Amino acid sequence: MRKILLLIFLLIFNFGFTQSNEIKITFIGNCGLHLTDGNTSIYVDFPYKSGAYGYMTYEDSVLDEIIESSTFIFTHQHNDHYSGKILRKVLRQKKGNKFTQWNTRSLKKWANEIPDFKIESFKTKHSFSIRHRSYLITWHGKKIFLSGDTEHSETIGEINGIDLAFVPYWLLTDAKEKEIDIDAKRFAIYHIAPVQIPSAKKNWGDSETIYPLVEQGDKIILKLNEK
Numbered sequence: 001m002r003k004i005l006l007l008i009f010l011l012i013f014n015f016g017f018t019q020s021n022e023i024k025i026t027f028i029g030n031c032g033l034h035l036t037d038g039n040t041s042i043y044v045d046f047p048y049k050s051g052a053y054g055y056m057t058y059e060d061s062v063l064d065e066i067i068e069s070s071t072f073i074f075t076h077q078h079n080d081h082y083s084g085k086i087l088r089k090v091l092r093q094k095k096g097n098k099f100t101q102w103n104t105r106s107l108k109k110w111a112n113e114i115p116d117f118k119i120e121s122f123k124t125k126h127s128f129s130i131r132h133r134s135y136l137i138t139w140h141g142k143k144i145f146l147s148g149d150t151e152h153s154e155t156i157g158e159i160n161g162i163d164l165a166f167v168p169y170w171l172l173t174d175a176k177e178k179e180i181d182i183d184a185k186r187f188a189i190y191h192i193a194p195v196q197i198p199s200a201k202k203n204w205g206d207s208e209t210i211y212p213l214v215e216q217g218d219k220i221i222l223k224l225n226e227k
């Protein structure tokens with residue numbers, strides 16, 4: 001009897017899952033992303049303080065659209081990545097979990113409960129930040145790397161088979177200077193300041209593997225049956 005119940009559960013679960021069959025990533029601004037497979041909803045480096053340090057702003061409506069009971073993960077807590085004040089308000093209204101660069105152990109614990117999901121965190125250096133973390137998410141077999149603000153490409157250079165790497169342009173410059181090969185199928189360049197948008201379009205506008213995130217609200221879809 002127990003076996004049958006389990007089978008039924010799996011069928012229902014699989015059915016629910018195949019309905020989306022993709023990981024959808026929405027670019028919010030700076031390093032702010034929303035990731036979902038249709039079941040689990042994750043925000044990375046969001047909410048931040050709109051317009052901090054001359055980086056991207058966003059409307060209040062973006063906060064209203066935050067999905068209930070989401071998980072919020074941060075690489076570090078500079079204002080252009082994190083706002084404690086806004087986050088507290090969001091968590092009060094919409095519930096959810098928060099993991100910063102300081103509590104990666106509880107992040108791992110949380111991740112254990114998510115089907116077909118794994119997150120690894122790496123201590124990476126970033127100027128003027130006491131602790132900074134980069135993350136590698138493996139979700140339904142897809143490897144997504146989130147570098148955050150780090151200036152050093154050694155860590156990402158050691159990871160094999162990345163499907164999609166989120167990097168600031170300075171990480172690519174660093175890798176080039178140090179002759180570090182990054183094993184990623186595709187790159188999304190994030191944290192582009194409004195003043196840098198024209199040159200980002202010029203540099204990578206035609207590239208098939210490097211995608212500059214200049215348009216807030218842009219979506220990247222990872223099809224899960226795609227090899």
Ligand SMILES: [Zn+2]
Pocket residue numbers: 078080081149191
């Ligand atoms: Zn930053």
